[in-house]
Amino acid sequence: MATPGGPRPGSIPPNYNPNSVSDNMKNLQINRPNQPPNPANAPRGPPPSLGQQPQSQSQPFSSPFSVPNRPGPPPPGVVPRGVVPPSSGPTPHGTLPPFMVANRPVGAGGPPGGNASLASRPMPPVPVPSTSGPGPFASTPSPTPPPVMPVGSGAMNNGPPMFGPPHGTPGGPQYPSSGVRPSAPTRPPPPPPQTMSSFLGGSFDNQPRGPPQVAPPTFSAPLRAGMQPSSGPPTFSSQAQPQGPPFGAQPWQMQSQQNVPPPSIPCSGQPPRMYGMSPPLANQQSMATISPATGPSGNAVSGPSKIDPNQIPRPVPSSSVLLHETRQGNQANPPPPATSEFIVRDTGNCSPRYMRSTINQIPCTAYLLNTSGMQLALLVQPLALPHPSEEPIQIVDFGEGGPVRCSRCKGYINPFMKFVDQGKRFICNFCGFTDETPREYQCNLGPDGRRRDADERPELCRGTVEFVATKEFLVREPMPAVFFFLIDVSMNALQTGAVAGACSAISRVVADLPEGPRTMVGIATFDSTIQFYNLKRAFQQPLMLIVPDIEDVYTPLQTDVIVQLSECRQHLDLLLESIPTMFQNNKTADSAFGAGVKAAFLAMKSTGGKLLVFQSVLPSVGIAALSGREAEGRTNIYVGDKEPHKLLQPVDKTMKTMAIEFAEYQVSVDVFITTQSYVDIASISVIPKMTGGQIYYYHPFSARSDPAKLYNDLRWNVTRPQGFEAVMRVRCSQGLQVQEYSGNFCKRIPTDVDLPAVDCDKSIMVSLKHDDKLQDGTECSFQCALLYTSVYGQRRIRVSTLSLPCTPTLSNLFRSADLDTQFSCFLKQAANEIPFTPLLAVRDRVTELCISILHSYRKYCATVSSSGQLILPEALKLLPLYTLALTKSIGLRSDGHVDDRSFWINYVTPLSVQLAIPLVYPRMISLHDLHTRETEGSVIPPPIPLSIEHVSDDGIYLLENGEDCLIYVGDSVDPDITQKLFGISSVGEIHSQFVLEQYDNPLSKKLNEVLNEIRSQRCNYLGLKLCKKGDPSGMSFFSYMVEDKSQNGLSYVEFLVHVHRQIQSKMT
């Protein structure tokens, strides 16, 4: 790796430990001191070529993130996720290893936009006058939502329905949250506009569109109350504080208190967030009133029209970086939204990045859970990228004996193991067994019942630690880091430039691979035969070894096909350079994907490793050849119509059998599909899916615009923090058990998942079920243990433990529901079902899930009497919107290309929580007015709701979902703007295979800056697609306007009405 800037390992400081992510973190810490808070100083690895970066430098306001690390500069595509800044940079980080972690900007405190928000933050403490406020909070256990509605109900009948939370209400209590969450202010009548803006951070502009806009008259009062954010919030928080523990209240409050000075970027991240939406607290409910007429009576027509679309719940970005302590006062602290930017302090529970639950309180009984209609599941992402400001994970070496574990359930020592008997014994928090403490590990207990050394021992005070694996965990020497590249060189692949793209990407990425004897590479190509290359030839050019038997493959050599990188760099370069020309005249149209993969596997079998395959056409020959069943489906309408979802299933078991074998030998496969046509992703994907890999999809591949993304994807793939030959298990306390794991892995025994490779982007859903009752007042623990080998050959066990309170109360469940996680589960379950269930049934099920949750809330928790109101639990108030968006997503649309849908399903399976929502509800921003708008602090302008109303013909918009990025150009855009952005005066002239360049004008620079910021947030280069009104590309853009009525579903408003009606019908 040319590492980013930094000194190569050799030159590194004493502590430098080249290995493992966690080590990186350490380094990070080390670096920290050096790193001035000012982002400007942040590591700027990237060479000047990245136009972008320099800019960011000059602009202190850009988020710290974007600066140093991730994002690539736009056009030439080179830059990627900034992980590793290109070599040259004299970054202070230099020490850091390849992974981006290291590079992340350190300084949390981007000074920028912060000022305003800072100002506002402090305010919370002020007590608020709200009347009922204390009530809900005080009574911790039953925080049933305050009777919000009564007030409004009358008024509402006629009035425009309102959704939103608000109002009303005595909701005072909710306020505190609003205080916390700056978003609240969106309300219209912002009394003190200024405050608002300050709250919002940059979002001021948005205001008008902001979600809940309440009709003035009726609500004025409540509104005011709500609106007084400035004064309001404080009250609660203060209240809460004294009260301490009441669940729910506390967290928020705490967060508010701990707000870190807003980072430079207001919407730091992630997708727009809904939190702020209403002043009400998390435990509050949101209500939408639907006029009675529309309700039960069925006068639907008029109903919806009366809803003001501007008032319905919508995500609102949060503007500040939150500081999150995982536990406070010995209580679990509900995590901030996954999509927000936050910094975690591990105070006992693991960071929510590693593990988060759909509900932050665990229902005591299965009945309670069922009643709520919600799911109980964990999303674990054991190697998730930490925030650069977070402390690194500590490494604990227990020496020969290995980590202390429960002798019965083998749970690892963690802060929730209870030591008794002067520390001579401890009680396992999972199985309840009492174990002897190993003598050398004994320590007396303090007066508080904790071990006296608890705070010195990371495993006793941290939610996440890494244990050094002892022999017991080794079945063999830790494997070397093997990277094997396999390239389809059939005729189409060459003609479309895919081969050239792949070769150049590989050749550049090879430079980024870790130096050293443990890094091994190999390369092979295939068409209707498989060509290996002997790279270990001292005096000659590489030797091509052809394996012609594609029905029964083998590796032509056991050694020398995979060679230490240091021994073959030159050969590799030479080879990669010559492959495209060598096969230039290849007339073989067939492609033996299965055989190629199998052969490469055989070559890697003795070590395991990562197999990166570049495939360009439908695998047509050899082992596991596929047929163009999509076309067959189309021509044979009868079959095609009957069970269209069958096309989304793998065609047979061949690939699966192979995949299981690969997984057994620790070979992980990633497939980069650079194609023009159908390749049957449904079948191909089985292999990456079961081996802990993933699919990348470039369709239709363009030699002009895609190589940059290909390179960046590949680079991130090999340089991101990752582990090999991993095994993961989640344990939980008695009363619960793991029901199922879902994600990209292979499962051979019921309790463990085998991950030939695991990386920071992969998340695994763990659904839980009750097998017993849990005691109220106790806590329930979850522990995820991941045994893996780092890129540097260290065997580690990363153990993350999360302990959550149990509750017998339904309303607590709703209050502590975690929307992002819940929705991720929805999404993943839906994705899992698509190939096996008719599409309509999937959509109905998704909708039904949403409805039943809301119905449960309405029935058991809401205090509103009128049936004309749609009442949403505050925590889940965006659930309808996301559910609607989900039903309109690519995977659940019937009009999609089969491969697109397959890819979508595969993309979703290992998707992390923070990317789940943007996938279905993308972020849209306008570009044409970038320069005119002075966004405070944030590089990225505030998002626009996904409705065609908000898209004007003279505008240019950017829409991104974490994977793709569409730039929509209206048909009457000011030529001056297109000239500035694209260097072309008329929209029509823009090349459809669009490559964004940076021109020398502020608008263009700004656009690139925004784009890079987005890329860095998403850890994804985001392929750019240009969409023009009136052609298919425009249509695809509009298909993302999920709030609009379309052939795929209702509009947002209609959907709310539909949901409401369904609830009503259930109620009766």
Added chain:
Amino acid sequence: MTEFLDLETQDAVRMPWNVIPGTKQEAAQSVIPISAIYTPIKPLPNTTPLLPYSPLRCKNCRSVLNPFSIVDFSTKIWICSFCLHRNHFPHHYQSISDDNLPAELFPQYTTIEYEPQNERPMSQFSQLVPQVFFFVIDTCMIEEEIGFLRSGLERVIGEIPGNSLVGLITFGRYVCVHELGFFGKMNKVYVFNGAKEISKDQVLEQMGFFLKKPRPATGVVAGVRDGLSQESINRFLLPAADCEFALNSVLDELQKDPWPVPADQRAPRSTGTALTVAAHLLGVCVPGSGARIMAFLGGPATEGPGSIVSKALSEPIRSHKDLDKDAAPFFHKAVKLYEGLAKQLVHQGHVLDVFACALDQVGVAELKVAVEKTGGLVVLAESFGHSVFKDSLLRVFQSGDNDLGLSSNGIFEVNFSKDIKIQGVLGPCASLEKKGPLCSDTTIGQGGTTAWKMCGLDKSTSLCLIFDIVKKENPDVIGQAANNQFYFQFLTYYQHSNGQMRLRATTLSRRWVTGPGNIQDLIAGFDQEAAAVVMGRLVSFKMETEAEFDPIRWLDKTLIHLCSRFGDYQKDSPSSFVLSPRLSIIPQFVFNLRRSQFVQVFNNSPDETAYFRMVMNRENVANSVVMIQPSLISYAFNSGAEPALLDVASIAADRILLLDSFFTVVVFHGSTIAQWRKAGYQNEPEHKVFAQLLQAPLDDAEAIVKDRFPVPRLVICDQHGSQARFLLAKLNPSATYNSDAPPMPGGDVLFTDDVSFEIFLDHLQRLAVQ
């Protein structure tokens, strides 16, 4: 004796019976079968012209016009001597007359060659392609051996004619076909799994022969004619001139098969698959034109079809005993594979040569069938560094006087008088299954046909034809008086090393006799050397094909019967037994044949036995006789070089012996000579004579070595030295460790319990007279 040699010089044929027993019964009584050993392309005397036109053939039996044909110059008609059919001379023979004979009618040109101009080469495939050499190289060897092999090959590459096509396969666990034509861009190798049988279709498919052109829907696919582009063929087979660099660079890099071999295992060596692939590839690219697969094997085949032993070193390679007891589990499978391969190669007209150089067996016994049927060469040595291998290989490519005269694509046909039928041929050829009235009911070797394919043949390739006399006991006086000649015609159609197709016609006539009074005639026509060689081939053949065959008993019986019939004795009086000089040496030949490596398999591996037999089966009479009964020449101060008795008594301290047993040439210094030599007397001017004495046998040995193929192993040893065993093993044990009489001073004794020739003769006399 010399008359037989003269006949051989003229017609390249030796027959045990030059006067033929005229009836079936008499032929049976003659013990030694009526047979001929014919060397089809033995160089003709310089005086024999090469006829630049096609031969004239009998319209009836397709035999060729020859000096024995009766020509009627006036009517321009000739009568076929075989079927007596009357043929008109064609127009261009119109000028024929008593004084104006075409060469083929000259009485001295009973053997003559035609090289018709402008005739396309034979066969359905046609297309004259230069000679093809396809190297198949084993890489499962220690580095040192690889080095030897490399240097051996590098010496040879320069000798390959520039227009010859060259291909290369290396193999170990996998079979690597080198695409020499891709050189320059990158060395490119097709790797086949050695453990798996590969069909020709797979080769076509997998090696990309149909990338540019769709495969024809039907029919055999092979060669340019059939839809393969020259371009795709030239990927693998390149003119030597074009690929010398590529070839050298591959050889330079030749290294040990990289697959790891556990200490307790043999290297995985997929000989069978490698040869199959080579055969397929040649079949695809150059069917019908002369091509040689030259296999260089360094150890036993252990992988895939054709394995001769499992990989576990704990399991020994099959021995003769195992074969006898049918305890060689791999043997039959491997033989079956090679039989199939032989059939394929014969069909394609290609040759398999084997150079087996290893201390271990490599599977020559299994490969034998493929080598023999294609007329391939075989060389067995202990190491690629050994001169036996290096010089033999060089000889293959050498041009000039000593060249082997390698020719290819031969078809051998026979024609006889009607009373003679052919039982079969023992020798390097394959039956073309052309059945006809000339075929006997009983078959031996390649029988049941009157035409044979000889994919590869050279100047010394000799076939042993076994005939059957079908004439019944019928005192048909008229027949006997009018025509007591049998006629034989041997036609060999082959591609000369210059690329042209030639036809050689040899026509023989032999007198037959019948009746009890003709024994002396038979004896007069008896060629004991030829008889010994025929018996050698026959006994080898029977040992290989007949279960429970007891060769010693068979040989003894044969000899006794022969002696009883043709010896002169009084019944039951051994002392009265006398053999005519025509038969006098035959007992000695049989005695030595009994002791030879052809019959005594003890102490020889199946590979060695197979090797010896293969060589004997293709050698001419003179060489074969040396194999059966080595020649021994003694050198001494007073007498110069003179033949010595092949007896331990020939050893003397002051003599040098030169033993030529064909496979080895031993120069044996008597103990005194050895002492002098060690003392360095030969370097002193006053002992020039001694130096000459030392040099003489070496020069003679050199001469022997020079024109022999395979190049023999030259052993120079001293009396009482360990290497002396090469000599002692061949000597008649007239004096053994338990002989009564002590040896002569300076003589030697043999440590053996074998019977000596004297005792053998005693027994023979006793039994013959009973």
